[in-house]
Amino acid sequence: MVLDMFVGTGAGGEPAEIQTDALIIGAGPVGLFAVFELGLVDIKAHVIDILEKPGGQCAELYPEKPIYDIPAHPTITGQALTDRLLEQARPFEPTFHFGQRVESLRKTDDGFEVETDLGTRFRAKVVVIAAGGGSFTPKRPPLAGIEAYEGASVFYAVRKIDAFRDRAVVIAGGGDSALDWTLNLQPVAKSVTLIHRRDEFRAAPDSVNKLRELLAVGSIRFIQGQLTKLNGDGGALRSVTIRGPVGGVELEYDVEAERLLPFFGLTMKLGPIANWGLNLDENQIAVDTARFETSEPGIFAIGDINIYPGKLKLILSGFHEAALMAQAAQKIVFPGKRSVFQYTTSSSSLQRKLGVI
Amino acid sequence: MIKVTFIEHNGTVHTVDGEPGQTLMETAVKHAVPGIVAECGGACSCATCHVYVDDMWKEKTGGPSEMEEDMLDFAFDVRASSRLSCQIRLKPELDGLVVRIPEFQN
Ligand SMILES: Cc1cc2nc3c(=O)[nH]c(=O)nc-3n(C[C@H](O)[C@H](O)[C@H](O)COP(=O)(O)OP(=O)(O)OC[C@H]3O[C@@H](n4cnc5c(N)ncnc54)[C@H](O)[C@@H]3O)c2cc1C
Ligand code: FES
Numbered sequence: 001m002v003l004d005m006f007v008g009t010g011a012g013g014e015p016a017e018i019q020t021d022a023l024i025i026g027a028g029p030v031g032l033f034a035v036f037e038l039g040l041v042d043i044k045a046h047v048i049d050i051l052e053k054p055g056g057q058c059a060e061l062y063p064e065k066p067i068y069d070i071p072a073h074p075t076i077t078g079q080a081l082t083d084r085l086l087e088q089a090r091p092f093e094p095t096f097h098f099g100q101r102v103e104s105l106r107k108t109d110d111g112f113e114v115e116t117d118l119g120t121r122f123r124a125k126v127v128v129i130a131a132g133g134g135s136f137t138p139k140r141p142p143l144a145g146i147e148a149y150e151g152a153s154v155f156y157a158v159r160k161i162d163a164f165r166d167r168a169v170v171i172a173g174g175g176d177s178a179l180d181w182t183l184n185l186q187p188v189a190k191s192v193t194l195i196h197r198r199d200e201f202r203a204a205p206d207s208v209n210k211l212r213e214l215l216a217v218g219s220i221r222f223i224q225g226q227l228t229k230l231n232g233d234g235g236a237l238r239s240v241t242i243r244g245p246v247g248g249v250e251l252e253y254d255v256e257a258e259r260l261l262p263f264f265g266l267t268m269k270l271g272p273i274a275n276w277g278l279n280l281d282e283n284q285i286a287v288d289t290a291r292f293e294t295s296e297p298g299i300f301a302i303g304d305i306n307i308y309p310g311k312l313k314l315i316l317s318g319f320h321e322a323a324l325m326a327q328a329a330q331k332i333v334f335p336g337k338r339s340v341f342q343y344t345t346s347s348s349s350l351q352r353k354l355g356v357i
Numbered sequence: 358m359i360k361v362t363f364i365e366h367n368g369t370v371h372t373v374d375g376e377p378g379q380t381l382m383e384t385a386v387k388h389a390v391p392g393i394v395a396e397c398g399g400a401c402s403c404a405t406c407h408v409y410v411d412d413m414w415k416e417k418t419g420g421p422s423e424m425e426e427d428m429l430d431f432a433f434d435v436r437a438s439s440r441l442s443c444q445i446r447l448k449p450e451l452d453g454l455v456v457r458i459p460e461f462q463n
Binding site: 061062065139141142173174175196197198200202226228264265267 | 396397400402403404426427429430431433434435460461463
């Protein structure tokens, strides 16, 4: 899980404003297939996802699990489906922007303006929301009063290293994120303490080896145990209470902590989409079933994020929605252009676009 | 039918009928037992179906697999008796099984 890898300040060298025909929010299976369908009608797309990789739920939640209801694939794993969709979209050269969350979506005179939490700005003629169950967001451990510390002492990602400089840092978790940040913050922080419920880590072997080396020379501290309480006031954390084995008995005790980074996996949250002025129906975006357009013309919603009578939250439904959305988007991006119905099997024009002839 | 009992954190007891082959999580969800969230629908990828298996049943349910143990890292207040209920498949020997539901599903 590389969600919280350091991504640099600002837009990481990206141009201030990116112009595109279509902007797709979400690189799940449906967003990826939308690249293909839009490509067939000559619409180029940029794709944004808060994850560091494509595939949405398929890649994040069940990469190894077989799916049995993808037409013509009696069985295919979540990751294999993602890889195939990427391969299928490749001729249309989508540009991916990973590790960024779309915060705002605004109508302009000639389309839409979209901005991410890293400050990357896009101008698009059409926007396709393929946001599934919402943004993958780090889980908040159920510790009493944790909200009050968030953003001041408790962080779920490292955006600014300086916030940790010369601080007593406690990192909780045993996966790649926890280990990466233990290793990366060690040279900067006053102290780094890693807390995990067992002396085993499900992380890259290389990171585990480096961790063991630093532990051996005493540069970092490892405590086997679990967080039970946060202690401090006014958003300033002083210590965390830990329960864990000490010399064979379970004890509760406090450990100095000015900063806490809990890494307990990801969950999906609707996030900023709720603020974009679109008609929602219980956290889903209402669309029509001919164009899969939202209450705002030019903004489409496909895949798990949308709702209409009879909606089935299946990947195959999202694929169908992408095809019809692309037809409607074409009329906005190329007004006046006559659209001709064509098959990929027989149309030389489509085959040229796909690079197969 | 396999009878299983879920005890909520507040002490409320739910004894329900499960079927062989069904998972413990599926049984809980089917009977709307509160406290089993099962966000990922049983893919062993969310840890929101966390339960504590009563000591006398531990031998019959067996322990967590390596994958389950890894996922338990994402659960809250993990104990020696912790299991993910989507990874326990009901079988006749589990008739009478008792599990406790933690206060929070992370
Ligand atoms: C365990 C499990 C098993 C499943 N099995 C099947 C099955 O067998 N068959 C089937 O058809 N379906 C199955 N599904 C459902 C299927 O995975 C979903 O229908 C599918 O992933 C929906 O695709 P999507 O592209 O609409 O959204 P998602 O896959 O949810 O992707 C949406 C992406 O958008 C991103 N995003 C959202 N908001 C923002 C934002 N503001 N800024 C940046 N990025 C954002 C998210 O981070 C995410 O990566 C299963 C789901 C699960 C969890
Ligand atoms: S239901 Fe998600 S891990 Fe069990």
